[in-house]
Amino acid sequence: MNLVCETCPVRDSAACSVLTEKERGTLSKAGRTRELERGELLFAAGDEEAACATLVTGALKVTSYDADGNERILALIHPSGFVGEMFAPFPSHDVVALTNSRLCVFARSEVEDAINRYPQLTRALLRRSQEDLHAARQLLAMGSGRSANAQVGALVLALAQAASNSPCHFAQRFDLPLTRGEMANMLGLTIETVSRAITSLEKMGGLKRNGARGIELIDPARLEDAD
């Protein structure tokens, strides 16, 4: 399906927002929208024909697998995020939808053309890439030294932040986009430990659970430095 940028919810925040209307129109002819259901694979590591995409709605995970086939989540992608490797010969990680999602997909050659044609697009992608780098490093920092409770608390806060529209504000009530297994996996913990940590955070008054996925933040500070 062709792109309809006019009504795109991320038209002002995605990388393409730096283009003029005319340029955007040209680019939109090269791309296609794609809808994914939860669990559907967007790119697979080693794919022959690489592509890139901007996430419009939903959420994605970037994953790799260790020698024993255990999944490891390396990054979460939120709306207006960009995925795809423009330079490597092929993608090195799987990208999977965490929730039903809508994206703008471009063949890699199209992105390469666009980069050569629109320097401001290259700058926008550089900026995004640096933000991704920063996010990856924060994920590294989140794992270190802290107890399982603190790690889970920090992840819940990060997800609350992502769930709110504004970048430096927590959503009060929201649904976790990740299963316990996926949370465990991001933090290098087990499902049981994550479950126990959430129970413990609830008992100490940091949050309240609404079913398996629903979260209500009570006291964000208590999630930060849980014992």
Added chain:
Amino acid sequence: MNLVCETCPVRDSAACSVLTEKERGTLSKAGRTRELERGELLFAAGDEEAACATLVTGALKVTSYDADGNERILALIHPSGFVGEMFAPFPSHDVVALTNSRLCVFARSEVEDAINRYPQLTRALLRRSQEDLHAARQLLAMGSGRSANAQVGALVLALAQAASNSPCHFAQRFDLPLTRGEMANMLGLTIETVSRAITSLEKMGGLKRNGARGIELIDPARLEDAD
């Protein structure tokens, strides 16, 4: 001191290698070389006037500090690597020399100018940024699930790779650029555990120690999947 690109050991691999001789000459007038001794601080998180730099020789670490003041190493930078945040209002991490190092330093405004003037430089930086992102994610993957021995083994291999000139080849004998404490810190382990892991890897025939820092690889495969 002014730059002397003619004899620069990374003139063909750093981001500036995509420039013509003439362009490079112009850019070199904007930058300065700087020498750092082991432990010296290049950028500090929150610095007012941000700068960027290309590493020529030596090694750097990018670090953050948690609430209790514990250092956490987020990335290692090797020669031809680029550090600095072009877009954030100020740097968010400290950058410190691991060994005596030489760099080309540019004020952020100079890099911004260069980016606007030379689209191919922007592309080169985008490429580097994606490589850094990939490295950060590999560091994430390195930490996950595996035993302490396996993590230390993987880190030693990664350092052996970095110590060799070619990217997909291990140095047979090399000196660790990191102290035990720094290794521990990258992996979220303790000094004692790292020390024990190296002892254990030596006992099982994966490597041989030469003093505190010297390493000789015996059997790389045994480092990969140490128990």
Added chain:
DNA sequence: CGCCTGTTTGATCAGAGTCAAAAAGTGTGG
């Protein structure tokens, strides 16, 4: 030589993993 920093080794302890099973949620078809 003596001091200081970094590394190794040892003994003990606690936090997270593992194994196992119950409980809650989700979806399907009657």
Added chain:
DNA sequence: CCACACTTTTTGACTCTGATCAAACAGGCG
């Protein structure tokens, strides 16, 4: 709408890896 099957989450008991505390050891440098 309910019954049933299936998945995900929670809880419990036990184990084990890696952290902690403590001390010996090695190397560099004044």
